[in-house]
Amino acid sequence: MGRKKFVVGNWKMNGSIEENQSLFDGLLSAKGIESVDIAVCVPSPYFFQARGALSGTAISWGAQNVSEQDSGAYTGEISAKMLVDLGAEIGLVGHSERRSMFGESSGLVGKKAMKLIEFGISPVVCVGETLEHRKSKKTLEVMSSQLKAVIDQIGLENLGNIVLAYEPVWAIGTGLTASPEQAQEVHSHLRQQVRLLDVEASRELRILYGGSVKPDNAEALFGQEDVDGGLIGGASLNLIDFLTICRAAVNATTH
Numbered sequence: 001m002g003r004k005k006f007v008v009g010n011w012k013m014n015g016s017i018e019e020n021q022s023l024f025d026g027l028l029s030a031k032g033i034e035s036v037d038i039a040v041c042v043p044s045p046y047f048f049q050a051r052g053a054l055s056g057t058a059i060s061w062g063a064q065n066v067s068e069q070d071s072g073a074y075t076g077e078i079s080a081k082m083l084v085d086l087g088a089e090i091g092l093v094g095h096s097e098r099r100s101m102f103g104e105s106s107g108l109v110g111k112k113a114m115k116l117i118e119f120g121i122s123p124v125v126c127v128g129e130t131l132e133h134r135k136s137k138k139t140l141e142v143m144s145s146q147l148k149a150v151i152d153q154i155g156l157e158n159l160g161n162i163v164l165a166y167e168p169v170w171a172i173g174t175g176l177t178a179s180p181e182q183a184q185e186v187h188s189h190l191r192q193q194v195r196l197l198d199v200e201a202s203r204e205l206r207i208l209y210g211g212s213v214k215p216d217n218a219e220a221l222f223g224q225e226d227v228d229g230g231l232i233g234g235a236s237l238n239l240i241d242f243l244t245i246c247r248a249a250v251n252a253t254t255h
Helices: 017-029 044-054 080-086 096-102 106-118 131-135 139-154 156-161 180-195 199-204 218-222 239-254
Strands: 006-010 037-041 059-063 090-093 122-127 163-166 207-210 229-232
Touching (some): 080 106, 106 139, 122 139, 229 239
Parallel strands (some): 006 229, 122 163
16 A cells, blocks of 8 residues: 655644634535645644644644753744643644744754654654755755654664655755656665665655645645655645645656
């Protein structure tokens, strides 16, 4: 049986109680998307709202970041223990915005992923190259380096507990998108790197594509052999667009 498609909405620093509820209600009442896994990563002020709306449903929710520390004097940080307390099921780590704006290294991303694993939360580990990397033909080298740094922290035994998300930095919020062929090349490379370490984990590992996924390009991206769904930014804030992308994942599964 093939890997189940997974579509994750990353709301970033957006939302309001009213807007959120409308999105939750729309997702929960939608038909024809049951064959794919769906999750939303919401801003921390709305954790309780997400928990109230989505707990016990087919839609998962999670955080956009987590501290590598358990507790202590870390003002403004959120621990994995807190996320578990609230019922979060997934957590993003290593998003390109966290790397570029807040200076997060791949080693730190690995520590954060490990902390989520320790508390039973599934990390969605983001990796991606800059436009400069791509122009200098260093994309695959950068992917290998970022992935290795994470594996060094989580250990081979935890390869089956993560989801990878390839998000080319040059395609985040720019309107640019990797072609389906470009996405497949990187996804295949990432899977091969894992295969060298654990064949079974490489078969089951879900690798999402993130980077200006839209209703009109989602199905072509999701139709690639090693693209197992998407990490969706801006389009996840529009119910119609997000549901269209989820249905593209359904179509890619059935074709």
